[in-house]
Amino acid sequence: MSDATATPAELHGHEDHGHEDHEAHYGVPGYDPTASKMGMWLFLFTELLLFGTLFIVFAAYFYKFPTYFMEASSSLNIPVGGFNTVVLLTSSLTMALAIAALQRGNVKLSVKMLNATIGFAVLFCIVKAFEWGGKFEHGIWPGSDHVSAMEFGQQVFYSLYFVMTGFHALHVIIGAGLILWVKKRTLNGTISQERLVLMENIGLYWHLVDLVWIFLFPLYYLIS
Amino acid sequence: MSSDTAMPDLPETNYINAEKGLKSWLTTIDHKRIALMYLIAIGGFFVVAMGLGFMMRLELLNPGEQFLDGAAYNRVLTLHGVIMIFLFIIPSIPAVFGNFCLPIMLGANDVSFPRLNLASWYFYIAGAIVALFSVAAGGVDTGWTFYVPYSANTDANVMLPMFAAFLLGWSSILTGLNFIVTTHRLRAPGMGWRQMPLFVWGIYATSWIAVLATPVIGITLVLVLIERYMGIGIFNATMGGDPILFQHLFWIYSHPAVYVMVLPAMAVVSEIVPVFSQKRIFGYRFIAMSSIAIAAIGSLVWAHHMFTSGMADEGRIIFSFLTFFVSVPSAVKVFNWLATMYKGSIKVDPPMLFAFAFIFLFSIGGFTGLLQGALSVDIHLHDTAFIVAHFHYTMFGGTGVMFFGAMYYWWPKMFGRMYNRTMAYVGFAMFFVGFNTLYFPLFIAGLKGMPRRYADYLPEYHSYHALSTVGSWIMVTGILILFANLIWAIKRGKRAERNPWGGATLEWAVASPPATHQFDGPPEVGEPYDYKIPHLGDDESAGSGADEGKA
Amino acid sequence: MDAAAHDTHDAHDEPHLTPYSVYVGIWLALIALTGVTVLASVVDMKHQAIFVALFVATAKSTLVVLYFMHIAFENRVFWWFLLSAIATFVIFVLLTFADYAYR
Numbered sequence: 076m077s078d079a080t081a082t083p084a085e086l087h088g089h090e091d092h093g094h095e096d097h098e099a100h101y102g103v104p105g106y107d108p109t110a111s112k113m114g115m116w117l118f119l120f121t122e123l124l125l126f127g128t129l130f131i132v133f134a135a136y137f138y139k140f141p142t143y144f145m146e147a148s149s150s151l152n153i154p155v156g157g158f159n160t161v162v163l164l165t166s167s168l169t170m171a172l173a174i175a176a177l178q179r180g181n182v183k184l185s186v187k188m189l190n191a192t193i194g195f196a197v198l199f200c201i202v203k204a205f206e207w208g209g210k211f212e213h214g215i216w217p218g219s220d221h222v223s224a225m226e227f228g229q230q231v232f233y234s235l236y237f238v239m240t241g242f243h244a245l246h247v248i249i250g251a252g253l254i255l256w257v258k259k260r261t262l263n264g265t266i267s268q269e270r271l272v273l274m275e276n277i278g279l280y281w282h283l284v285d286l287v288w289i290f291l292f293p294l295y296y297l298i299s
Numbered sequence: 300m301s302s303d304t305a306m307p308d309l310p311e312t313n314y315i316n317a318e319k320g321l322k323s324w325l326t327t328i329d330h331k332r333i334a335l336m337y338l339i340a341i342g343g344f345f346v347v348a349m350g351l352g353f354m355m356r357l358e359l360l361n362p363g364e365q366f367l368d369g370a371a372y373n374r375v376l377t378l379h380g381v382i383m384i385f386l387f388i389i390p391s392i393p394a395v396f397g398n399f400c401l402p403i404m405l406g407a408n409d410v411s412f413p414r415l416n417l418a419s420w421y422f423y424i425a426g427a428i429v430a431l432f433s434v435a436a437g438g439v440d441t442g443w444t445f446y447v448p449y450s451a452n453t454d455a456n457v458m459l460p461m462f463a464a465f466l467l468g469w470s471s472i473l474t475g476l477n478f479i480v481t482t483h484r485l486r487a488p489g490m491g492w493r494q495m496p497l498f499v500w501g502i503y504a505t506s507w508i509a510v511l512a513t514p515v516i517g518i519t520l521v522l523v524l525i526e527r528y529m530g531i532g533i534f535n536a537t538m539g540g541d542p543i544l545f546q547h548l549f550w551i552y553s554h555p556a557v558y559v560m561v562l563p564a565m566a567v568v569s570e571i572v573p574v575f576s577q578k579r580i581f582g583y584r585f586i587a588m589s590s591i592a593i594a595a596i597g598s599l600v601w602a603h604h605m606f607t608s609g610m611a612d613e614g615r616i617i618f619s620f621l622t623f624f625v626s627v628p629s630a631v632k633v634f635n636w637l638a639t640m641y642k643g644s645i646k647v648d649p650p651m652l653f654a655f656a657f658i659f660l661f662s663i664g665g666f667t668g669l670l671q672g673a674l675s676v677d678i679h680l681h682d683t684a685f686i687v688a689h690f691h692y693t694m695f696g697g698t699g700v701m702f703f704g705a706m707y708y709w710w711p712k713m714f715g716r717m718y719n720r721t722m723a724y725v726g727f728a729m730f731f732v733g734f735n736t737l738y739f740p741l742f743i744a745g746l747k748g749m750p751r752r753y754a755d756y757l758p759e760y761h762s763y764h765a766l767s768t769v770g771s772w773i774m775v776t777g778i779l780i781l782f783a784n785l786i787w788a789i790k791r792g793k794r795a796e797r798n799p800w801g802g803a804t805l806e807w808a809v810a811s812p813p814a815t816h817q818f819d820g821p822p823e824v825g826e827p828y829d830y831k832i833p834h835l836g837d838d839e840s841a842g843s844g845a846d847e848g849k850a
Numbered sequence: 851m852d853a854a855a856h857d858t859h860d861a862h863d864e865p866h867l868t869p870y871s872v873y874v875g876i877w878l879a880l881i882a883l884t885g886v887t888v889l890a891s892v893v894d895m896k897h898q899a900i901f902v903a904l905f906v907a908t909a910k911s912t913l914v915v916l917y918f919m920h921i922a923f924e925n926r927v928f929w930w931f932l933l934s935a936i937a938t939f940v941i942f943v944l945l946t947f948a949d950y951a952y953r
Contacts, residue, residue, distance in 0.1 A: 101408065101820045109925070110411045110484040116928060117476040117510050120935040124514040127939040128548060132522070132533065134943065135544055135950050141897065153888060160884050168877040171918045178867055218530025227539025234531040234538075238522070275920075282918045289910045292884075293903035297891035483927065511938045547946055598938060599945060614949030 108272035115276040119283050122246075126287050129239050133294060136231045143228020149299035151236075152206065156296040159202050160288065163247075166195035167285040170254070170278045180268040182261060189258040192281065196251035203244050207237075236295055243291060246284045253277045313715070313812040328413035329815055333420050334399035335713070340424065341391055342782070348382035349775060351375050356737070356771040359764045362756055372754035373440035380443030381460055385467045386427055388694055389556060391702045392563035393509075394423070394474060396709060397502045401478055403806040403813065404496045406487025406822045411480040419473040426466035433459030442752065444553070445520065447534040447545045451527050458527070461520040468513045471559070475509030478502055487805075489824040496804045496827040497586050501566020504590040508555045508562075512598065516552035519545065546605050554601035558593055560694055561661075564701035565632055566590065568654045571708055572636045573828045574802045575651035576643025580828040582635040589628035596625050603672055607681045615674055622672035629665055633658060648800065649723040653704025656731055660696025664689055667742065682752075685745025688738045696734065703730075703781055710785055711799050715811040716792030718784045726780035733774025740766045803830055866923035876917045883910050 137144050173188035210233075214221030217237050222230055257277045260266045266274050314331045324332060354375055358367040367375060402410055410416050433439055439460050441450045450457050482503050486495070522533050523545070532538020534545040573580040580586065602610060602618040610618075636658060645651070667689045671677045680686060711717050741749075744763035749756060756764065798807040804827045809817040887906040891899060916922040921932060 101816075101818055107411070107484060110480050112924075113480045113483060113928070113931070114412060114415075114476055116931055117479060120510055120931075121472055121514040123935055124511055124939060124942075125518045127942065128515045128518045128551075131548070131943055131946055132544065135541065135946065136539075137900070138947070138950055139541070140539070153891070157884065157888055161881060164877060164880045164884065167880075167914060167918050168873055171873045172870060175868060175870060175873060217525075223538070230532055231539045234533055234540075238525060238531065238533070279919055282914055285918075286911050286914055289914070290904075290907045293887050293891070293907050294900075297887060297903050298900055299891070507934070511935060515942070543949075547949065551942055551946075598941060602945070602949060610949045611952030613952035617945070617948045 106270065106272075108270075108275075111272045111276060112279075115279050119279060122280075122283055126239075126242070129235070129242065130290065130294075133235055133239065136228070136235065137294075137298075140226075140228025140231060143226050144232050145299050147229045147232040147236075148295060148297075151296045152209075153296050155202060155206055156292050159199055160292045162195050162199045162202070163285050163288050166192045166199070167282055169195065170281045174271065174275055174278050177261065177266070177268055177271050177274060182267075185274075186258060186261055189254055189261065193251050193254050193258070196247055196254070199247055200244060200251075203240065203247075207240075239291060240295070243284070243287050246287070250277075250281050250284050253280060312814065313810065314815045314817075315714070315812055317815045326417075328409070328417050330398050330402050330409050330413065330416060331713075331813060331815075333416055334395050334397075336420055337390065337394040337398060337423070340427065341387055341395060344382050344386040344427065345391075346782075348379050348387060349778065351379040351382070353771055353775055355379065356768045358754060359756070360768040361765070362758050362761055364755065367754060369754045370440065373442075373752075374438035376752060377439050377442050377460075378434060381430060381439075381464070383694075384443050384556075385464050386423075386430065388560045388698050389467070389471055390423060390474075391560075391698060392567060392705055393471075393478070393502055393505055393559075394419075395702075396498075396567070396705045397474070397478060397505075397563065399713060400709065400806050401499055401502055402481060402485065403809060403817055404499050404804050404827075405482065405485055406490055406805050406818060406824060407481065407485035408816045408818055409485075410477045411484050412477050415473055416477050419470045419477070422466050422470035422473065426463045426470060429459055429466060430463035433463065444549060445523065446549070447523060447526075447542045448536065451523055451535060458524055461524060465517050465520055468517045471509045472513045475506030475513075478506040479510065482506075487818075487824050488821050493583070493587075494824055494827060495587075497569035497580065497583070497590075498563075498566045498804075500587040501562050501569065501590050504594040505559050505562045505566075508559050508594050508597070512552045512555040512559075515548055516556075519548040519552070543605065543608050543610065546608055547602065550601035550604045551598075554604065555594075555598050557690075557694065558597035560698045562590055562593060564657065564661075564698040565593075565629075567701045567705045567708070568636060568657050569632070570802070570804065571650045571654040571704060572639050573643075574800050574830075575646045575648055575654070576640045577646070577801060577830050578639055578643035579826075579830070580635070581638035581641075582631075583828065585631050586635050589631040592628040593625065596621070596628065600625055603677070606674055606677045619672055619674045619677075623669065626665060626669055633662065649718075649720065649727060650704050650708035650800070652724070652727050653700055653707060656727070657697060657700050657704065660692050660700060660734070664692030664694075664696055668693065680745065682750055683745035684741040684749040684751050687751045688741035688745060691738045691741075696738075703778075706785055707781075708800070709806070710788060711795030712806055712811050712813070714789050714792070715795055716788045717795040717799065718788035718792055722780060722784040726777050726784060729773050729777030730781060731777070733770050733772070733777050736770025737767050737774050738770070740764075740770075801830060803827055866920065868917070868920075868923070872917065876913050879913060880910055883913075 169188045169191040173185045173192065176182075176184035176188060210216065215233055216222070217234060222233050225233075254277060257266060257274050261274065314329055315335075317329075318327070324336060327333060327336075354367065355372065358365050358372060398410070398416070402408065433456060436456045436459055439453075439455045439457055441453060441455070441457055445457065445461060445464075450461075482495070482499060525531055526533050526535060526540075532540045534540045534542050536542055569580065569586055600618060600622045602614060603622045606615050606619070636654075667685070671680050671686065671689065707718070707723060740763040744760050744767075745751070747760070749760050749763070795811050797809075797811050800807070803825065805822055805824070806813075808822060883906050887903055890902045890906070915932070921928055
């Protein structure tokens with residue numbers, strides 16, 4: 076199975092931890108899935124704090140302009156947002172299943188699930204695009220005259236709405252790209268049952284994207 | 300690549316000459332070579348920013364305009380701040396000495412993600428290039444804090460320095476991430492958390508701050524850019540935004556960032572003090588834990604930079620109250636260093652001098668910080684030269700001094716050569732005298748009402764400024780001597796022993812300079828501050844004999 | 851000397867195999883909770899609505915973190931890591947509100 080190419084030959088499967096390879100090459104960082112996962116989690120924390128900062132901004136202004144935020148929130152379409160929530164949650168499921176399948180050595184199912192995940196990501200983006208398009212049609216976009224004429228609270232709400240959902244959508248797109256890359260590597264065997272930490276890490280990233288939406292959805296759509 | 304050839308004491312091939320050519324450096328994933336590349340870049344930027352500071356002092360020599368008008372002065376001031384903060388102090392000790400020593404101290408041959416480590420360096424260089432490019436694009440006059448609304452409205456091109464700060468932020472995040480994982484995963488067999496040198500503890504705590512706080516400033520600067528170029532009013536009061544929120548987010552990162560700057564410096568002191576007292580460190584666990592405590596409490600106090608910004612009174616009282624707690628773990632460290640020296644056999648070698656200077660200067664900086672932590676006092680002191688003096692005593696007298704101290708401590712290890720001691724003492728003396736002459740008068744001028752960031756002043760402040768400027772001449776001369784001595788040592792210095800100071804941490808057990816793979820097998824891990832370890836004694840005598848033969 | 855120098859080495863010898871059904875179950879729970887939060891928003895609760903929404907979102911994210919992101923089966927170190935990151939964020943929020951709540 077270990078037809079992995081670019082990695083040192085003396086480093087073996089995922090059950091090797093650190094210093095078993097002393098004899099070969101002491102202390103040279105090799106394939107260490109725990110380390111990789113640890114690094115990925117630390118990276119996710121930066122994403123967490125990045126979105127967290129946006130949530131702090133949201134909270135501060137929501138506290139300042141509660142009624143305007145609620146009014147503006149009611150202009151967002153709950154069924155559409157809810158649909159997208161289900162789409163992302165399902166994509167998280169398929170991502171988790173892709174990893175579970177590969178853990179059992181089922182490459183076929185794994186790739187299918189990755190395809191599904193990418194499909195859901197694309198679906199999410201399409202819905203999001205229509206949603207934004209609808210707002211644009213009503214003259215609501217960052218800095219538009221219509222928005223500038225609104226009350227302060229509503230201006231801030233829409234500014235934040237576009238910034239935060241925009242950042243999130245950017246992460247969805249990046250995530251979809253990463254999953255596509257993982258799929259390629261799964262097909263050519265670089266990611267395999269023995270070496271699947273890369274897929275797990277990208278999965279973690281994808282779940283984080285889902286997590287952000289889990290908070291974005293109620294905060295923007297459901298506070299009215 | 301690995302050198303199984305040379306005896307550790309006779310490193311004919313070492314990490315420096317293992318490969319030749321510029322390309323071998325720019326594509327290296329060896330943590331020691333990356334450390335050297337950081338050293339060159341960071342040292343270079345320090346000299347540039349020091350030159351800018353020197354210019355500001357010259358302008359302030361006399362009242363009235365000498366050679367910088369107000370606008371030019373603002374640009375010089377911003378550039379001095381941006382370079383010193385983002386390109387020098389924040390990366391300085393972790394990027395250079397963390398990279399060089401942390402893996403060796405853990406008994407590993409590299410960090411966990413060597414390629415990511417190189418990528419961090421490129422992030423740093425990219426950020427540096429963008430920052431320099433902003434100078435070519437006319438310079439920026441916002442100060443390094445980029446406060447809105449000015450930064451969102453000024454004609455100057457703030458996008459470039461902000462983007463630079465963003466890139467540099469990623470550099471320190473990725474470096475921190477790498478160090479955390481390395482500390483967890485690559486410790487040599489037998490090295491538990493309590494066998495780790497305190498330097499590693501300090502860098503570990505620092506890395507956590509870098510990972511958790513830096514993203515806040517990253518996204519905040521992006522928000523300002525969006526605000527600037529897309530007409531969104533997130534911090535713009537004329538569109539319902541709150542400029543003070545920017546200050547909150549800015550300091551949520553930038554206050555912890557001062558601990559990113561000073562924790563590694565304290566960590567270096569914790570290495571130097573026991574070695575040059577030849578006495579086991581006093582209160583190992585307290586020092587280790589105080590690093591974590593400083594990292595934690597340091598994240599709770601950011602708004603003490605904003606006491607006069609228009610926060611709620613209750614908020615100000617809470618932050619003032621919390622601020623005083625930071626001094627506790629810092630004091631714990633100082634007491635433990637002093638207790639370590641007590642009854643030790645103290646050798647006043649150059650690195651130890653820097654450690655003394657740190658304790659002295661940082662204590663002044665710390666105590667004056669407590670003054671400003673008190674609300675009523677801060678109202679008077681805010682935005683005066685007192686603040687300038689305070690943070691130069693902490694940042695420069697703290698981190699800057701220990702950056703020099705670390706160079707003087709580890710230079711023999713990094714290059715295998717010893718600098719000239721006499722010149723080190725001369726340079727240090729000039730630096731120390733000049734430093735205090737430069738910054739101490741600013742405390743008094745500030746107390747008397749001299750505002751910070753001003754290009755001009757009333758005649759009554761003349762004597763303080765003149766004295767301060769003279770101090771800058773002495774200090775800069777001292778620094779240039781210190782640097783020249785080190786550079787001279789690389790080529791001409793005497794061959795250094797493997798363990799010239801008698802340290803017990805693992806970096807002194809490998810060759811000077813180390814081989815690319817410094818450890819052929821798991822090293823013998825002992826207590827990091829036990830100076831009676833037999834194997835080190837043996838090695839040292841063997842090593843010095845061989846070294847003298849070479850010298 | 852510490853017994854376990856390598857805190858993260860002991861566990862995870864075998865990758866934890868979660869049955870497919872668990873994932874599907876978690877997914878169903880997430881969908882159900884989404885329904886709950888949407889329904890709750892229809893009930894007029896004035897200012898309490900935000901707290902209900904946040905509570906449900908927190909419950910959902912706990913499920914995602916524990917099962918989809920495998921924290922439940924991961925070494926304890928990961929648990930501590932996550933805890934300190936979340937604590938940091940919570941502290942940032944609370945202390946920001948030490949100002950905003952009183953303005």
